[in-house]
Amino acid sequence: MSEFMDIITASNLTYGQKLIHLAQAAENCEHPIPTTPEFDWFFERDAICDMHEGNAPYRPRYICCDMERFARQGSDFLRLDAPDNLDDLLMNLQILYQNVPSVTGRPVYVGQLDRLFDPYLDGLSDEEILPRFKRFLNYIDRTVASGYCHANLGPEDTRAGRLLLQADAEVQNAVPNFTLKYEEGITPDDFARLALKTSMACANPAYANHRMHKHTYAAPVDGPADGYTVVSCYNVLPIRGGAYCLDRVKLSQLADLATSPEHLLNELLPNATGALLEYMDARIKFLVEDSNFFQTSFLVREGLIDRDRFVGMFGMIGMHECIEKLLGPGHVYGTDPEANDLADQIMTKMTAQVQAWDAPYSEIGNGRYMMHAQAGFGDQTSSTPGVRIRVGEEPEVFFDHLRHCARMHRFFKAGVSDIFPVEPTAAQNVDALLDVIKGAFAIDDTYLSFYPSDSDLVRITGFLVKRSEMEKFARGEAVLADTSHDGEGNWRANHLADRKVRLG
Amino acid sequence: MELTAPVNKVIPFSLVDGPGSRCSVFLQGCNIACAYCHNPETQNLCLGCGLCVEQCPAGALSWENGRVRWDKDACVQCDTCIHVCPHKASPKIEWLTPGEVFETVHSYQPFIRGVTVSGGECMLRADWMRELFALCRAAGLGTLIDSNGCVPFEEHLDLLDVADGVMLDVKAWDEGTFARLTSGDVCVVKRNLALLAERNKIEELRIVVVPGWNDPEATIAGIADALGEKTATTKLKLIRFRRFGVVGALANANSPTDERMSELEALAREAGFGQVELR
Ligand code: SF4
Numbered sequence: 001m002s003e004f005m006d007i008i009t010a011s012n013l014t015y016g017q018k019l020i021h022l023a024q025a026a027e028n029c030e031h032p033i034p035t036t037p038e039f040d041w042f043f044e045r046d047a048i049c050d051m052h053e054g055n056a057p058y059r060p061r062y063i064c065c066d067m068e069r070f071a072r073q074g075s076d077f078l079r080l081d082a083p084d085n086l087d088d089l090l091m092n093l094q095i096l097y098q099n100v101p102s103v104t105g106r107p108v109y110v111g112q113l114d115r116l117f118d119p120y121l122d123g124l125s126d127e128e129i130l131p132r133f134k135r136f137l138n139y140i141d142r143t144v145a146s147g148y149c150h151a152n153l154g155p156e157d158t159r160a161g162r163l164l165l166q167a168d169a170e171v172q173n174a175v176p177n178f179t180l181k182y183e184e185g186i187t188p189d190d191f192a193r194l195a196l197k198t199s200m201a202c203a204n205p206a207y208a209n210h211r212m213h214k215h216t217y218a219a220p221v222d223g224p225a226d227g228y229t230v231v232s233c234y235n236v237l238p239i240r241g242g243a244y245c246l247d248r249v250k251l252s253q254l255a256d257l258a259t260s261p262e263h264l265l266n267e268l269l270p271n272a273t274g275a276l277l278e279y280m281d282a283r284i285k286f287l288v289e290d291s292n293f294f295q296t297s298f299l300v301r302e303g304l305i306d307r308d309r310f311v312g313m314f315g316m317i318g319m320h321e322c323i324e325k326l327l328g329p330g331h332v333y334g335t336d337p338e339a340n341d342l343a344d345q346i347m348t349k350m351t352a353q354v355q356a357w358d359a360p361y362s363e364i365g366n367g368r369y370m371m372h373a374q375a376g377f378g379d380q381t382s383s384t385p386g387v388r389i390r391v392g393e394e395p396e397v398f399f400d401h402l403r404h405c406a407r408m409h410r411f412f413k414a415g416v417s418d419i420f421p422v423e424p425t426a427a428q429n430v431d432a433l434l435d436v437i438k439g440a441f442a443i444d445d446t447y448l449s450f451y452p453s454d455s456d457l458v459r460i461t462g463f464l465v466k467r468s469e470m471e472k473f474a475r476g477e478a479v480l481a482d483t484s485h486d487g488e489g490n491w492r493a494n495h496l497a498d499r500k501v502r503l504g
Numbered sequence: 505m506e507l508t509a510p511v512n513k514v515i516p517f518s519l520v521d522g523p524g525s526r527c528s529v530f531l532q533g534c535n536i537a538c539a540y541c542h543n544p545e546t547q548n549l550c551l552g553c554g555l556c557v558e559q560c561p562a563g564a565l566s567w568e569n570g571r572v573r574w575d576k577d578a579c580v581q582c583d584t585c586i587h588v589c590p591h592k593a594s595p596k597i598e599w600l601t602p603g604e605v606f607e608t609v610h611s612y613q614p615f616i617r618g619v620t621v622s623g624g625e626c627m628l629r630a631d632w633m634r635e636l637f638a639l640c641r642a643a644g645l646g647t648l649i650d651s652n653g654c655v656p657f658e659e660h661l662d663l664l665d666v667a668d669g670v671m672l673d674v675k676a677w678d679e680g681t682f683a684r685l686t687s688g689d690v691c692v693v694k695r696n697l698a699l700l701a702e703r704n705k706i707e708e709l710r711i712v713v714v715p716g717w718n719d720p721e722a723t724i725a726g727i728a729d730a731l732g733e734k735t736a737t738t739k740l741k742l743i744r745f746r747r748f749g750v751v752g753a754l755a756n757a758n759s760p761t762d763e764r765m766s767e768l769e770a771l772a773r774e775a776g777f778g779q780v781e782l783r
């Protein structure tokens with residue numbers, strides 16, 4: 001059977017999932033983006049990877065609409081007036097979401113919901129608002145149905161933020177993912193505690209170090225002052241913009257080609273990095289110059305996105321295995337100083353090369369691509385996400401783990417993250433979790449997420465899935481959220497159930 | 505000679521030893537012997553009988569100057585030594601100075617807000633603790649004492665100057681009941697309760713509910729009476745007895761029922777406690 005017929009006749013895909021797979025297969029029949037022999041050489045050896053973004057990009061990977069602007073002005077194209085009450089706003093957003101593309105075909109960003117909703121709550125009681133929020137969250141969960149979809153909160157304490165946390169704890173959904181932008185001194189402890197209680201109830205929100213992120217991108221004219229938002233598996237991107245693409249060097253595979261650490265550092269790494277940079281240039285030029293996306297999308301015309309607020313993300317993955325292969329047993333990444341120093345050296349070198357590259361159409365990145373620690377997807381077993389320490393090899397003392405995270409986080413302006421299952425009893429002492437966040441963020445850790453170790457909602461590479469849904473898919477049944485597909489394989493292959501439970 | 509204390513273990517991160525993220529230091533040696541002790545091996549200091557030395561499968565125990573020496577790096581944490589010890593002791597301790605323990609605690613900053621010293625009974629090392637706390641305070645760390653209340657705090661007022669508060673056990677109220685349960689003297693506990701309340705040094709009070717062995721109703725009433733108007737602001741933890749780790753008379757005893765715990769919670773609220781927690 002052809003690839004197309006396999007999709008058409010599959011029994012474990014829903015209609016919507018088949019449509020997406022068929023579109024991908026069709027796109028991949030075309031080959032408009034030229035590649036260099038160096039790129040092909042590394043690509044064939046799986047040492048660089050295009051993230052299966054498709055051969056002919058006709059929309060950016062991630063789009064982060066300025067939803068607040070949308071709320072202020074409505075939409076000509078969608079024939080929507082600016083809302084004057086909460087119900088209109090929620091309906092307008094639901095309509096907009098249907099029209100925001102991404103690499104998954106569905107929005108990866110649904111807005112900074114607290115800032116978006118707060119102005120519309122006057123005159124409504126909590127009892128009137130909560131059911132509306134819960135309906136709205138359920139709408140996103142059941143229609144977007146992708147764990148890569150993301151909402152933001154904070155850093156300020158707002159009534160809308162509190163009610164959204166309460167609603168999220170009650171609906172227990174995997175979608176959207178929430179990030180709380182946290183900054184000590186701006187985010188009150190009391191609000192942070194409520195967020196942490198929510199995390200212990202439904203694995204959401206995760207925590208972004210606002211102090212570190214808020215100067216990453218210039219703020220858009222008349223837009224949110226912090227200029228950034230967190231989407232998908234913790235990509236830190238310009239608001240009113242997004243990411244053209246995400247491509248990555250697979251260090252774990254690159255190490256297979258290396259005869260020594262020096263060989264990797266001095267030859268393979270610069271060559272692979274250079275080949276990927278050239279490829280990204282070609283991809284982005286096709287998207288901007290040939291695909292007609294930016295020329296025709298109403299999102300651009302109505303100012304919800306600006307072409308010059310998009311960046312290309314330069315990703316990497318598999319540091320743990322890379323170090324293991326280069327140094328051999330006895331030098332465990334995460335605990336061995338020599339292993340950690342080599343990792344630092346690799347990242348320093350790669351980052352310097354990326355930052356010296358003139359990236360096309362990257363105004364908001366000051367003409368540079370942005371570094372991202374890619375977390376992986378599907379059931380890849382040979383590569384631990386980004387710069388994370390492999391499950392089962394975490395340092396004994398949690399704080400040593402966090403120090404290691406902070407050390408490696410400094411290279412990644414477009415996102416890097418860690419995930420910690422914690423003892424369910426932490427729900428009774430969320431102050432302890434708050435202390436950990438404060439400590440980690442004070443030493444420049446940029447992003448943290450927790451989930452209770454006994455929860456049905458679990459984090460895979462960053463996205464959330466329900467254990468119960470993964471089990472269904474593993475039995476061969478179709479499930480609504482296709483991130484359960486990625487989750488199921490990854491959960492099993494990477495022994496994620498064995499993640500070291502922290503804060504015990 | 506510099507002051508040292510027998511340290512049983514240091515836990516970098518504890519969720520249950522006071523507010524927020526704390527480092528817990530456990531000292532070896534106790535002055536009472538509760539029937540429900542969960543860590544009986546922390547009750548006594550090693551007598552040097554030597555029984556555990558030959559039983560250690562890892563060769564981690566040896567004789568040195570008439571004392572049992574424990575080789576931390578060789579130890580595989582099988583706990584055989586603890587099980588064979590007939591004296592409720594452990595050879596796995598280190599005699600450390602306040603400065604040495606402070607170095608460890610300090611290395612966990614900025615992830616912790618404070619240190620809690622526990623036991624055994626840490627008040628047996630009050631002078632040592634005072635030095636440790638002074639170092640912690642200077643580094644911006646909070647300081648809590650976890651005590652059974654059987655050492656008179658009035659003899660250690662200088663310790664209270666550098667301690668944020670005390671997590672105090674009130675194991676029973678009636679003198680005979682207390683003595684039967686713990687072999688200690690409840691009069692000292694009551695004096696400590698009054699003294700700590702007066703100085704606003706009570707972090708929390710704890711009653712472990714052991715069916716047939718203590719008198720939680722009388723204890724709740726007695727404490728409320730002693731605290732007066734401060735009852736409303738004092739945190740009371742009612743803890744279910746659990747047989748996990750217990751040896752001796754209570755090794756097979758039952759936990760109190762949920763209904764019983766709820767009744768006691770209601771009673772405590774009636775008596776005026778503003779914060780009551782069930783564990
Ligand atoms: S726990 Fe005790 S018996 Fe076991 S290896 Fe360590 S010292 Fe030896």
Ligand code: SF4
Nearest residue numbers: 550551553554556589
């Ligand atoms: S720890 Fe116990 S068994 Fe070992 S020497 Fe000391 S008293 Fe004897």
